[in-house]
Amino acid sequence: MKKNAMALRSLGIIGVAAATLLTMSTVSGAAPKARGTASVIKIGISLSLSGDFSADGIAYKQGYQLWAKDVNAAGGLMGHPVQLVILSDASDPTQVVTNYKTLISTDHVNLVFGPFSSLLTLPSAEAVSRYGYAMVEGAGGAPSVFSANLKNVFDVTLPVAFDLQPFAKWVKALPSATRPKSIFYVTSNDPFTQPVVDTARSMIGSSIKSVGHLVFPSEATDWKSIADQVATAKPDAVVLGSVDVPTVSAFMLAFQQMHYTPKIFVCTAGPDQGRAFTSAVGAKNADGMMVPNSWYGGSVNPMSKRMVSEYVTQYGGTASGVNADIAEAYSVGQTVAAAVKATGGTDNAKIMTYLHSGVTIATVQGAVKFNSLGENLSQTAYTFQWQKAGTAFVQVNPVGDKASVAIEYPKNAWGK
Amino acid sequence: MTERSTPRWRQASTAVWLVAGLLALLFPVLEHNAAYQQIGVYTLIFTACATSWNMFSGYSGYVNLGAGVSYGTGAYTMAIVSRHLDPNNAQGGASLFWVCLLSGVAAMVVAYPIGLVALRVRRHTFVVITIAIFFTFQLIAINASFTGGTGGLFLPYIPWNASYYDVPFYYVGLAMVIFAIVLSALVRRSRFGLQLLAIRDDEDRAMGLGVEVGKIKLTGYVMSAFTIGMCGGLFALLQGQIYPQFVFNPLFDISIALMCFFGGFGTLVGPILGAVVLESSQQYLTVQYSNGSLYLILFGALFLVVILFMPQGIVVFIRQKRKQRSDRRIAALGAQ
């Protein structure tokens, strides 16, 4: 009897919580309906404003907001003003799912934009697919996102595996006299960097002698011993599969301490972080560092130029200091806007059909055209380099491209 | 608990609990908002875990800050088994719920050797050893190949519509909560439970009285892993994909302990109360304060205030207040 009472009591507490939730939801559910005007197009986004991805999350937020501001300044989407509803997910894949559910069922958003990183994109894409919503995103380019075979995922950014293609082409094509004699591949065992380095490695093949291939755990914090091994081999070129600035800066520091300057030092991520990178490593040291990306602040694309100047007016800094995340986020907005205009509304099913139809959409990052998996393969990858003592971040690859400038090769000594 | 014994009080409280219990059962029927349904499922998962954690740590005083080991083991068991059972995504989800039982068993199998090693030290040292073992497991999950490493594992996609996706999970979660509570209540009333409590009060004395402390502690530790493992399995299925850093999550360890301390360490109702209040308020804070660092400051400060002012938890706090009141009343009666 007493046992039953206990169980009953516990059940009761959960009931009270349930009641609280019910009230909360009624209150919050009712409010927007009362206030909301039918003409506003609401777009729901979950972003990591704290936690591991917070640096990128905050940049994404700026990018989305910049897009919304521009759209509204131009009279909105087909006459409807755009309103962004942004929730924070603290870089947690559980929270991101709750957030998109809240956005759709409580805030009644018409459309959703993607979160930052593949890690969060996949769970949120699955969640919104159950509502029949399209998930257009710019930061979910890992193979896992596409292998889930969801019909509602559209990544406006080139899949990461292709990132180093132009670099590999360029280095292979160098005349054998000037071509690097040796190359070292070192990468984190991260699902987003390993494919990039592996693709580059297989493309370069035997045209440059590989003097080492090291994989280190992604949670490593003591990079010095790994970096020392690379420096000891004294390769002409280093390809580093890095996920963030701390990894790159640790390698750079260790190389400097070992009195070793590679002729080529290309990293999959880190140097693309604009000011966040130069402030961590020192601008002079940044000189010569290379990174693949789909966009950069100095892009000659007129759309991009306009966006960059707006960004600089609003947030300060220089064009080359603008984070590529901003452009990715902005492109997401542009892609969705094109789909809304073409389909005449915010019907997600129509939007998905439209985006799958093979149309090409112009964005600040370049052309966007989706294949059946939602990958955008039509975009060109570029390689960028910090030049002029770390004050300019310029496009150097592909070599034939009219926007590319001469590559700094071999790289200057550290701090020069 | 003498103060509760008036018949009037008993009737009233039964009525309140009955109504609230009914609400818990009907919640998904009344609430169609998927976001709140999902918060409901997470609250249930945390309630079951906290209750189960408390059944060992709360009763014996051996605070386990490595509960994430059981949770993660459960989650990976679910992921690996369900992928094996349903490699082509053909069966849908409902047929996979029973795998949670396997998750629970796996968590127990893993808990046994850990308990053998970790329970041999003083209880203060035990706390830190459980943390160290937890990080070992997280590392294994990150580096081993059968766990998919940092790329995580993907479970069969469950093609249910959003409007009822969470409902089955809610009821399975509710069943787990009831199971955990009944088990915890049974243990508390049993000879075994008394032995655990004796260890908490004074381990040397308990040993002197002939309690086989080593065996009792190990049994309690392994038992509590079962429900936590099942919850890990349920979470993996609900989430659809798992990553090492999120199922072997140090925040999980801390949250569970915090819920129990907040509600009432070693009491039966405390962990339930703690889980329900903290999980929902955390969700609320996250949504309200989308500025990340402000959220951290607020949450941390709130957390500090609660621990410092109610160190024994809400349940004990209320009981003491009520006792003080009835004592005063008795004293007043005596004075008349």
Next chain:
Amino acid sequence: MGALTDGVLTGSVYALMATGLTLVFGVMDIINVAQGIFVILGAYLSYTLQVHFGIDLFLGLLITIPTMFLVGIVIERAFLARLKGPEKTAMSILVTYAISLVIEGLLNEIFSVNNVQLSASYVNESFKLFGIYLPYIYLDGFLLAIGLLGALYFMLYRTRFGASIRASLADQSAAALVGIDVKKVSTICFGIGIAVTAAGGMIFGATNSFNASTSYDLISRLLTIIVLGGMGSLAGALVAGILMVTLEDLVGVLWSPVWSTMSFFVVLIIVLSLRPQGLFGKQSARVA
């Protein structure tokens, strides 16, 4: 050879940070999971002094060490001294975790989440010793860590106050019985435990780039170091700190970096199964 020197040099810095942690545990039964964020706080203090006031990293320690000592005293008085009862250790984890959340939030607000690194001429430069390059910062950091550890040991073993700390380490109630003011000893101990993070943080910040969330990696490493060394054992913290980094570096060079962190945990598990109290830990009062 390079890995070995690196290991010993970096390891001594970890040992210094872990010593603060193990001292606090030994004397107060408190596990300070905020140690990681205190290291980062120390690093940011050095950073601020250097960037805004142009004060050299090592010179700045004259300011940051006393500051961190005071921070420790205040936190101990305000929060930790209130903890009592058999669940004190577990409660202390929750309290210090809450403190670390607040500090993390504040640091994010003030310094943003962008990573920074401390720079100085001796950070980038190195000298050649037996055919390997040795960065000055590693050597300086090593000397500093050893110097501070030495001072700490001297204080513990050669002064009256040290004797009362050691008495409290051995047995708190007995120490109270012989007239030692355990409360005062605890407060000062916590202050010392935090003060070492100012030095540890400066060296860490000069050898790694960091932001507030780096503290999570740090605290997990520091906790495992003191578990391996033996909770409350100063010698244990020193040996385990050096052992951890050296082992990781060696495995990384000789085998594969993927297994370098794992190797330390394997050693940890083996040691714990044979000696649950750690390498230098006190034998537990009861063996079940």
